[in-house]
Amino acid sequence: MKRRFFLQLLATGLSGLAFSPRKTGAAILKSPIGTNRLRPPGAVPEELFPGKCIRCGRCVEVCPYRSIIMLDIRYGIHAGTPFIEAENVPCYLCMKCVDVCPTGSLQRIRQPETRMGLAIINTFTCLAYEGITLCRTCYDKCPFVEKAIRLEQLKPVIDEQHCTGCGICTNACPVTTADGKKAVNIEPIYASDKVTP
Amino acid sequence: MSVAKSSKTPALQVIRWSHRRLIVLTGAFMLIAINPFLNYFLQIDFVQGWYQSLGIGSLWFVSPLEGLESLLITKSVYMPALVGMLIPVILAFLLGRVFCSWLCPVSFLLELLDRLRRAITRRRHLHNKLVVAKRLLWFTLIAEFLLSMILGAPLFVFLSPPGLVGREIMMAVFFHKLALEGVVLLVVIVLEFVTRRMFCRTFCPLGGLLALIGSHRRLVVQLDREACTHCGLCNRSCPMGLQPEENEAKTAYCWNCGECLESCQDNVLAFTWRKNGSG
Structure with missing residues (x-):
């Protein structure tokens, strides 16, 4: 192979990147975090996370519940970052992943103070709110009994002061709507905290 | 062959560096190949991770380039990451790019490929079809940092x-699938057919950083200029395309693999520990 040909090939490849469809650029940088799509406990805000995490996969390897999965290149710059799909396997807050993170992307935090997200009940699909059955699965499953989820007039109510967003209620919820969501979903509202002014 | 000229030590005593290196490479590869199985099936999580960050009990290693990237981009210092980078940096500072030649799993794969090719074609060394300027390594390192900072x-x-x-090994064991970015590995392997260690010598930013740290390393391959017969065997054996015969093994690009020592018929090349960074 001639050197010139090789350099031409390289230049073509690089300029090809610039002409790639506009949507690609947005998809490369777009955060995969959303409803029921969470970072492990103690994660720094999403603004910092992809920069801080070195994708070493140690949190994935130590997770005893296999809650943490690993993203691949289809998620752009978020490839290799840890990720929890709450409705599949929730986080049981054992904090083993936090102990092995070498970069401080996951920072040590006490269990009740963890804020992976906030559970939000969809009162239009929840069986208890709809009056279909006396379902209280989420109330029974919540690890912070009578704190994060309480029953008011036999309907579950979430307390923002105590909900850690672990997703155990989401995982247990018997209702699955057409879009794959549950009647109680975790919204990662704390992940969008701004760190830079 | 210029063996006729008697060498100082008998040929039997030549240390088989390539064998030693292959054993170390295999061990290093096995560590990360077996560990996911231990984690997944036996729940033994004493060792976690691979050569981006490896945790053996409470002894943590962090790859210097990854740690530095994380540090530069978030502009924050996290002590465990710095401490984890300490041992790799000291290793590179004293011994040079030994991680690349003695531990790196890519090096292991390419070494296997080399041996496989040798077994099939009988030709000892592949002809390098494209030789890129060695300095490109520094440009790779700079470009990598610039691109990361811009993005x-x-x-x-x-x-x-x-x-x-x-x-990829972890993904295969844990999720029974492979990550798509593994094509990068295929590209590295294809490049190997163009030029020996094409990726390692010019396009690996980690190798660039380790070479930069180890540019004044203590362990170098020293040439005995008087005794050298200029047979050119070492030049052909060098996977990095250096010319140990011209004492090029003392430059930053050498990764101390010891191939040239083994190829030398006259024992004029030797690993030496130099007292200060120069000389």
Whole structure:
């Protein structure tokens, strides 16, 4: 192979990147975090996370519940970052992943103070709110009994002061709507905290 | 062959560096190949991770380039990461790019490929079809940092071939699928057919950083100029395309693999520990 040909090939490849469809650029940088799509406990805000995490996969390897999965290149710059799909396997807050993170992307935090997200009940699909059955699965499953989820007039109510967003209620919820969501979903509202002014 | 001229030590005593290196490479590869199985099936999580960050009990290693990227991009210092980078940096400072030649899983794969090719074709060394300027290594390093800083996201952390080997093995064991970015590994292997260690010698930013740290390393391959017969065997054996015969093994590009020592018929090359960084 001639050197010139090789350099031409390289230049073509690089300029090809610039002409790639506009949507690609947005998809490369777009955060995969959303409803029921969470970072492990103690994660720094999403603004910092992809920069801080070195994708070493140690949190994935130590997770005893296999809650943490690993993203691949289809998620752009978020490839290799840890990720929890709450409705599949929730986080049981054992904090083993936090102990092995070498970069401080996951920072040590006490269990009740963890804020992976906030559970939000969809009162239009929840069986208890709809009056279909006396379902209280989420109330029974919540690890912070009578704190994060309480029953008011036999309907579950979430307390923002105590909900850690672990997703155990989401995982247990018997209702699955057409879009794959549950009647109680975790919204990662704390992940969008701004760190830079 | 110029063996006729008697060498100082008998040929029997020549240390088989390539064998030793292959054993170390295999051990290093096995560590990250077996570990996911231990983690997944036996729940033994004493060792975690691979060569991006390896945790053996409470002894943590962090790859210097990945750690530096994370540090530069978030502009924050995290002590465990710095402490984890300490041992690799000291190793590179004293011994040079030995991680690349003695531990890196990509190096292991390429070494296997080399041996396989040798077994099939009988030709000892592949003809280098494209020789790129060695200085390109520094440009790779600079470009990698610039691109990461511009994008605001570290690039090498998810595209590094040394890390990808570990990640693909882990993905295969844990999720029974492979990550798509593994094609980078295929590219590295294809490049190997163009030029020996094409990726390692010019396009690996981690190798660039380790070479930079180890540019004044203590352990070097020293040439005995008077005794050298200029047979050119070492030049042909060098996987990095250096010319030990011209004392090029003392430059930053050498990764101390010891191939030239083994190829030398007259024992004029030797690993030496130099007292200060120069000379």
